[in-house]
Amino acid sequence: MSIEITKSYRAYKKSPYKSIKHSSYFPVYDHLFCPYIGKEITFVEIGILGGGSLFMWREFFGESARIIGIDLNPEAKRWEKEGFEIYIGSQSDPHFWEYFKNEVGNIDIVLDDGGHTFEQQIITVENILPNIKDTGLIVVEDTHSSYMSEFGGPSSHSFVEYAKNIVDGINFRFGQFSKKRHEKSVYSVTFLESFVVFNINRELSAIESHPTNNEGIDLNISHGNAGTVTLQKKLPSLFKQIKKVRILKSALANIYGKISKTTIYKYAKNLNLRKYFKY
Ligand SMILES: C[S@@+](CC[C@H](N)C(=O)[O-])C[C@H]1O[C@@H](n2cnc3c(N)ncnc32)[C@H](O)[C@@H]1O
Numbered sequence: 001m002s003i004e005i006t007k008s009y010r011a012y013k014k015s016p017y018k019s020i021k022h023s024s025y026f027p028v029y030d031h032l033f034c035p036y037i038g039k040e041i042t043f044v045e046i047g048i049l050g051g052g053s054l055f056m057w058r059e060f061f062g063e064s065a066r067i068i069g070i071d072l073n074p075e076a077k078r079w080e081k082e083g084f085e086i087y088i089g090s091q092s093d094p095h096f097w098e099y100f101k102n103e104v105g106n107i108d109i110v111l112d113d114g115g116h117t118f119e120q121q122i123i124t125v126e127n128i129l130p131n132i133k134d135t136g137l138i139v140v141e142d143t144h145s146s147y148m149s150e151f152g153g154p155s156s157h158s159f160v161e162y163a164k165n166i167v168d169g170i171n172f173r174f175g176q177f178s179k180k181r182h183e184k185s186v187y188s189v190t191f192l193e194s195f196v197v198f199n200i201n202r203e204l205s206a207i208e209s210h211p212t213n214n215e216g217i218d219l220n221i222s223h224g225n226a227g228t229v230t231l232q233k234k235l236p237s238l239f240k241q242i243k244k245v246r247i248l249k250s251a252l253a254n255i256y257g258k259i260s261k262t263t264i265y266k267y268a269k270n271l272n273l274r275k276y277f278k279y
Contacts, residue, residue, distance in 0.1 A: 006030045007037070011060035012052075019052025025141070028192050029060075032139060033109070037061055042107045044068045046091050046124065047114035049076050054084050068104060070114070092120045097127035108136045116145040118152065121159040125198065129185055138198040163189055163196045175209035 003009045008029035012019060036043075043061060048054050048069035057067050068085040069076060080086050087103070089096030091114045110128050114120055121140050132138055145151040146158035155161070169183030187201035259265050 001027065003027065007034065008056070008060055011056045014059050015052045015055040017051040017055060019050060019056060021053075022194065024193055025195075028195055032137060032197060033060065036065075036108065038064060039108075040064045040066075041109065042066045042068065042104070044070065044104070044107055044110045044128075046070045046110070046112045048079065048084075048086070049073050051076075051079050051082075053113065054079055054082070058084075070100070072115075090120075091115065091124045092117070094123065094127055097123075101128070101131045105131070106133050107131050108133055110138045112138070112140045113142065116142045116151065118146065118155070118157060118159045118162070121145075122162050125162075129198075129200070132185075132198075132200045134201045134203055136200045138200065140196045140198075142194055143196050144194045160191075160196065163191070163198075166198070170205075173205065173209055175211070 003023050003026040006026040006029070009026040012021060012026070037060065039061075041061065041064075043057055043065050045053060045057065045068070049071050054067060054069050058065065061067070066085070068087065069079060070087045070089065070091065072088070072090050074088050077086050077088060085104075087096075087100050089100065091097075091112070107128070110124070110132065112121060112124050114124070121143070125138055125140065128138060140159065140163075143159055143163075146153045146155075146160035152158070166183055166186050167189050169181065170186065170188065172178075172182035184205055185200055185202050186198045187204045188199045190197040190199065
Protein backbone atom coordinates (compact mmCIF):
# COMPACT_ATOMS: atom_id res chain seq x y z
CA MET A 1 0.00 0.00 0.00
CA SER A 2 1.22 3.48 -0.82
CA ILE A 3 1.12 5.80 2.19
CA GLU A 4 0.51 8.67 -0.22
CA ILE A 5 -3.16 7.76 -0.46
CA THR A 6 -3.70 8.26 3.27
CA LYS A 7 -5.39 11.45 4.49
CA SER A 8 -2.89 11.83 7.30
CA TYR A 9 0.12 11.68 4.97
CA ARG A 10 -1.43 14.32 2.72
CA ALA A 11 -2.07 16.55 5.74
CA TYR A 12 1.51 15.92 6.94
CA LYS A 13 2.95 16.96 3.59
CA LYS A 14 0.84 20.15 3.63
CA SER A 15 2.14 21.28 7.03
CA PRO A 16 4.39 24.34 6.62
CA TYR A 17 6.62 23.30 9.57
CA LYS A 18 8.90 20.34 10.08
CA SER A 19 7.61 17.05 11.42
CA ILE A 20 9.34 13.66 11.18
CA LYS A 21 7.20 10.53 11.22
CA HIS A 22 7.73 6.87 10.34
CA SER A 23 6.05 5.73 7.11
CA SER A 24 4.06 2.98 8.86
CA TYR A 25 2.34 5.55 11.11
CA PHE A 26 0.09 7.08 8.44
CA PRO A 27 -2.20 4.05 7.89
CA VAL A 28 -2.47 3.83 11.69
CA TYR A 29 -3.52 7.48 11.97
CA ASP A 30 -6.13 7.02 9.22
CA HIS A 31 -7.42 3.82 10.81
CA LEU A 32 -7.80 5.47 14.23
CA PHE A 33 -8.69 9.06 13.45
CA CYS A 34 -10.75 9.14 10.22
CA PRO A 35 -14.06 8.68 12.13
CA TYR A 36 -13.40 12.01 13.89
CA ILE A 37 -12.79 14.11 10.76
CA GLY A 38 -15.03 17.19 10.50
CA LYS A 39 -16.34 16.75 14.05
CA GLU A 40 -16.18 19.13 17.00
CA ILE A 41 -13.55 17.18 18.89
CA THR A 42 -10.90 18.10 21.41
CA PHE A 43 -7.57 16.65 20.27
CA VAL A 44 -4.48 16.86 22.47
CA GLU A 45 -0.96 16.13 21.28
CA ILE A 46 1.93 15.79 23.73
CA GLY A 47 5.24 16.81 22.09
CA ILE A 48 4.72 19.61 19.57
CA LEU A 49 7.80 21.83 19.69
CA GLY A 50 8.56 22.08 15.94
CA GLY A 51 4.90 22.82 15.25
CA GLY A 52 4.70 20.60 12.14
CA SER A 53 2.27 18.11 13.63
CA LEU A 54 -0.09 20.82 14.98
CA PHE A 55 -0.70 22.10 11.45
CA MET A 56 -0.97 18.54 10.20
CA TRP A 57 -3.78 17.74 12.67
CA ARG A 58 -5.67 20.95 11.91
CA GLU A 59 -5.54 20.08 8.20
CA PHE A 60 -6.55 16.48 8.92
CA PHE A 61 -9.45 17.01 11.36
CA GLY A 62 -10.73 20.29 9.93
CA GLU A 63 -11.54 23.65 11.45
CA SER A 64 -14.16 22.29 13.91
CA ALA A 65 -11.49 20.50 15.94
CA ARG A 66 -9.99 22.10 19.02
CA ILE A 67 -6.26 21.32 18.71
CA ILE A 68 -4.27 21.51 21.96
CA GLY A 69 -0.51 21.02 22.25
CA ILE A 70 1.59 20.17 25.32
CA ASP A 71 5.36 20.52 25.50
CA LEU A 72 8.10 20.75 28.11
CA ASN A 73 9.81 23.54 26.20
CA PRO A 74 8.29 27.02 26.73
CA GLU A 75 9.25 27.96 23.17
CA ALA A 76 6.25 25.95 22.04
CA LYS A 77 4.09 28.87 23.23
CA ARG A 78 4.83 30.50 19.87
CA TRP A 79 2.16 28.31 18.29
CA GLU A 80 -0.58 30.09 20.24
CA LYS A 81 -0.55 32.95 17.76
CA GLU A 82 -1.42 30.40 15.07
CA GLY A 83 -4.65 29.59 16.89
CA PHE A 84 -3.55 26.49 18.82
CA GLU A 85 -3.97 26.13 22.60
CA ILE A 86 -0.56 25.45 24.11
CA TYR A 87 0.27 24.21 27.62
CA ILE A 88 3.80 24.05 28.99
CA GLY A 89 4.66 21.31 31.47
CA SER A 90 6.01 17.82 31.87
CA GLN A 91 3.87 14.82 31.05
CA SER A 92 5.54 12.95 33.94
CA ASP A 93 4.31 15.54 36.47
CA PRO A 94 0.90 14.70 38.03
CA HIS A 95 0.58 18.35 39.24
CA PHE A 96 0.82 19.53 35.64
CA TRP A 97 -1.96 17.12 34.69
CA GLU A 98 -4.22 18.41 37.49
CA TYR A 99 -3.79 21.98 36.25
CA PHE A 100 -4.22 20.93 32.60
CA LYS A 101 -7.41 18.94 33.24
CA ASN A 102 -8.98 21.81 35.18
CA GLU A 103 -8.26 24.18 32.30
CA VAL A 104 -9.20 21.94 29.36
CA GLY A 105 -12.04 19.70 30.55
CA ASN A 106 -13.04 16.59 28.66
CA ILE A 107 -11.07 15.29 25.70
CA ASP A 108 -11.80 13.04 22.71
CA ILE A 109 -8.27 12.03 21.72
CA VAL A 110 -4.84 12.26 23.34
CA LEU A 111 -1.82 11.46 21.18
CA ASP A 112 1.38 10.99 23.18
CA ASP A 113 4.43 11.83 21.08
CA GLY A 114 6.44 13.30 23.94
CA GLY A 115 9.56 11.93 25.58
CA HIS A 116 8.71 8.19 25.16
CA THR A 117 10.10 7.02 28.53
CA PHE A 118 8.04 4.40 30.37
CA GLU A 119 7.45 6.80 33.25
CA GLN A 120 6.21 9.57 30.94
CA GLN A 121 3.93 7.23 29.03
CA ILE A 122 2.46 5.50 32.09
CA ILE A 123 1.91 8.69 34.13
CA THR A 124 0.27 10.29 31.11
CA VAL A 125 -2.25 7.46 30.66
CA GLU A 126 -2.99 7.24 34.39
CA ASN A 127 -3.56 10.98 34.75
CA ILE A 128 -5.45 11.78 31.54
CA LEU A 129 -7.78 8.76 31.60
CA PRO A 130 -10.50 10.33 33.80
CA ASN A 131 -10.90 13.19 31.30
CA ILE A 132 -11.24 11.06 28.15
CA LYS A 133 -14.83 10.89 26.91
CA ASP A 134 -16.55 7.58 26.26
CA THR A 135 -15.65 6.43 22.71
CA GLY A 136 -12.48 8.53 23.03
CA LEU A 137 -8.90 7.34 22.61
CA ILE A 138 -5.53 7.54 24.31
CA VAL A 139 -2.95 6.85 21.60
CA VAL A 140 0.63 6.32 22.72
CA GLU A 141 3.13 6.58 19.89
CA ASP A 142 6.68 5.20 19.55
CA THR A 143 6.01 2.35 21.96
CA HIS A 144 9.00 0.51 20.45
CA SER A 145 10.87 2.35 23.24
CA SER A 146 9.68 -0.52 25.48
CA TYR A 147 12.18 -2.78 23.70
CA MET A 148 15.11 -0.34 23.52
CA SER A 149 17.99 -0.48 26.00
CA GLU A 150 18.38 3.32 26.03
CA PHE A 151 14.90 3.54 27.54
CA GLY A 152 15.57 0.69 29.99
CA GLY A 153 13.85 -1.99 27.94
CA PRO A 154 13.01 -4.77 27.81
CA SER A 155 11.67 -4.59 31.35
CA SER A 156 8.77 -5.96 33.37
CA HIS A 157 7.89 -2.30 34.01
CA SER A 158 8.01 -1.13 30.40
CA PHE A 159 5.07 0.74 28.91
CA VAL A 160 4.03 -2.26 26.79
CA GLU A 161 4.04 -4.45 29.93
CA TYR A 162 1.84 -1.83 31.62
CA ALA A 163 -0.56 -2.01 28.65
CA LYS A 164 -0.64 -5.83 28.92
CA ASN A 165 -1.54 -5.42 32.59
CA ILE A 166 -4.54 -3.30 31.54
CA VAL A 167 -5.55 -6.26 29.33
CA ASP A 168 -5.50 -8.41 32.49
CA GLY A 169 -7.77 -5.85 34.17
CA ILE A 170 -10.18 -6.05 31.22
CA ASN A 171 -10.39 -9.84 31.57
CA PHE A 172 -10.97 -9.53 35.32
CA ARG A 173 -14.39 -8.08 34.37
CA PHE A 174 -15.45 -11.67 33.61
CA GLY A 175 -18.31 -12.52 35.97
CA GLN A 176 -16.72 -15.44 37.78
CA PHE A 177 -13.77 -13.38 38.97
CA SER A 178 -13.64 -11.29 42.08
CA LYS A 179 -14.67 -7.73 41.40
CA LYS A 180 -11.96 -6.37 43.66
CA ARG A 181 -9.65 -5.45 40.78
CA HIS A 182 -10.91 -4.89 37.29
CA GLU A 183 -10.62 -2.22 34.61
CA LYS A 184 -13.58 0.17 34.59
CA SER A 185 -12.78 2.71 31.84
CA VAL A 186 -10.66 1.03 29.16
CA TYR A 187 -13.01 -1.11 27.07
CA SER A 188 -10.24 -2.52 24.88
CA VAL A 189 -6.56 -2.09 24.07
CA THR A 190 -5.27 -2.13 20.50
CA PHE A 191 -1.64 -3.01 19.84
CA LEU A 192 -0.12 -1.82 16.56
CA GLU A 193 3.47 -1.45 15.44
CA SER A 194 4.88 1.34 17.63
CA PHE A 195 1.43 2.24 18.99
CA VAL A 196 -0.75 1.26 21.91
CA VAL A 197 -4.34 2.52 21.81
CA PHE A 198 -6.66 2.59 24.82
CA ASN A 199 -10.28 2.63 23.67
CA ILE A 200 -12.27 4.31 26.41
CA ASN A 201 -15.86 3.34 27.10
CA ARG A 202 -17.11 3.24 30.68
CA GLU A 203 -20.67 2.29 29.71
CA LEU A 204 -19.60 -0.85 27.83
CA SER A 205 -17.01 -1.69 30.48
CA ALA A 206 -19.77 -1.63 33.13
CA ILE A 207 -21.90 -4.35 31.45
CA GLU A 208 -22.46 -7.05 34.09
CA SER A 209 -20.81 -10.30 32.96
CA HIS A 210 -22.97 -13.32 33.79
CA PRO A 211 -24.15 -16.47 31.95
CA THR A 212 -27.27 -16.08 29.81
CA ASN A 213 -29.52 -18.71 28.19
CA ASN A 214 -31.48 -18.27 24.94
CA GLU A 215 -34.04 -20.94 26.11
CA GLY A 216 -33.46 -22.99 22.90
CA ILE A 217 -33.89 -26.81 22.77
CA ASP A 218 -31.27 -28.48 24.94
CA LEU A 219 -29.81 -31.62 23.30
CA ASN A 220 -27.83 -32.33 26.47
CA ILE A 221 -24.62 -32.61 24.53
CA SER A 222 -21.66 -32.84 26.87
CA HIS A 223 -19.42 -29.84 26.47
CA GLY A 224 -16.45 -31.76 27.82
CA ASN A 225 -13.48 -29.79 29.06
CA ALA A 226 -10.57 -29.81 26.68
CA GLY A 227 -8.45 -28.08 29.29
CA THR A 228 -8.82 -30.74 32.01
CA VAL A 229 -6.16 -33.36 32.26
CA THR A 230 -7.72 -36.31 34.05
CA LEU A 231 -5.96 -38.40 36.61
CA GLN A 232 -6.36 -41.45 34.43
CA LYS A 233 -4.66 -39.68 31.52
CA LYS A 234 -1.74 -38.51 33.59
CA LEU A 235 -1.04 -41.76 35.42
CA PRO A 236 -2.44 -44.52 33.21
CA SER A 237 0.14 -47.20 33.73
CA LEU A 238 0.20 -46.79 37.48
CA PHE A 239 -3.58 -46.97 37.56
CA LYS A 240 -3.65 -50.21 35.58
CA GLN A 241 -1.48 -51.80 38.19
CA ILE A 242 -3.42 -50.63 41.20
CA LYS A 243 -6.97 -50.37 39.90
CA LYS A 244 -8.18 -53.22 42.07
CA VAL A 245 -6.82 -51.73 45.26
CA ARG A 246 -9.51 -49.18 46.10
CA ILE A 247 -7.87 -47.55 49.12
CA LEU A 248 -4.62 -47.02 47.26
CA LYS A 249 -6.51 -45.58 44.31
CA SER A 250 -8.32 -43.01 46.42
CA ALA A 251 -5.11 -42.07 48.24
CA LEU A 252 -3.36 -41.58 44.93
CA ALA A 253 -6.24 -39.45 43.64
CA ASN A 254 -5.90 -37.31 46.74
CA ILE A 255 -2.18 -36.82 46.25
CA TYR A 256 -2.66 -36.12 42.57
CA GLY A 257 -5.34 -33.54 43.35
CA LYS A 258 -2.90 -31.71 45.61
CA ILE A 259 -0.04 -31.86 43.11
CA SER A 260 -2.22 -30.57 40.27
CA LYS A 261 -2.89 -27.40 42.24
CA THR A 262 0.79 -26.52 42.56
CA THR A 263 2.48 -23.87 40.44
CA ILE A 264 5.24 -26.29 39.43
CA TYR A 265 2.68 -28.74 38.08
CA LYS A 266 0.81 -26.04 36.15
CA TYR A 267 4.10 -24.79 34.72
CA ALA A 268 5.23 -28.29 33.68
CA LYS A 269 1.81 -29.07 32.14
CA ASN A 270 2.08 -26.12 29.74
CA LEU A 271 5.73 -26.58 28.80
CA ASN A 272 4.71 -28.15 25.49
CA LEU A 273 3.12 -24.81 24.54
CA ARG A 274 6.43 -22.99 24.92
CA LYS A 275 7.22 -23.46 21.22
CA TYR A 276 4.23 -21.30 20.23
CA PHE A 277 5.62 -18.28 22.06
CA LYS A 278 7.75 -17.08 19.16
CA TYR A 279 8.86 -13.61 20.16
C1 LIG B 1 9.31 13.61 18.90
S1 LIG B 1 9.15 15.30 19.33
C2 LIG B 1 7.52 15.65 18.84
C3 LIG B 1 7.33 15.75 17.37
C4 LIG B 1 6.01 16.22 16.88
N1 LIG B 1 4.90 15.49 17.50
C5 LIG B 1 5.94 16.07 15.39
O1 LIG B 1 5.42 15.04 14.93
O2 LIG B 1 6.38 16.95 14.71
C6 LIG B 1 9.10 15.16 21.05
C7 LIG B 1 8.67 16.41 21.81
O3 LIG B 1 8.37 16.03 23.13
C8 LIG B 1 8.75 17.06 24.01
N2 LIG B 1 8.94 16.47 25.35
C9 LIG B 1 9.97 15.71 25.79
N3 LIG B 1 9.81 15.38 27.07
C10 LIG B 1 8.60 15.89 27.45
C11 LIG B 1 7.88 15.89 28.67
N4 LIG B 1 8.36 15.27 29.76
N5 LIG B 1 6.70 16.53 28.71
C12 LIG B 1 6.22 17.16 27.62
N6 LIG B 1 6.88 17.22 26.44
C13 LIG B 1 8.06 16.59 26.35
C14 LIG B 1 10.01 17.63 23.38
O4 LIG B 1 10.24 18.95 23.81
C15 LIG B 1 9.70 17.52 21.89
O5 LIG B 1 9.15 18.72 21.41
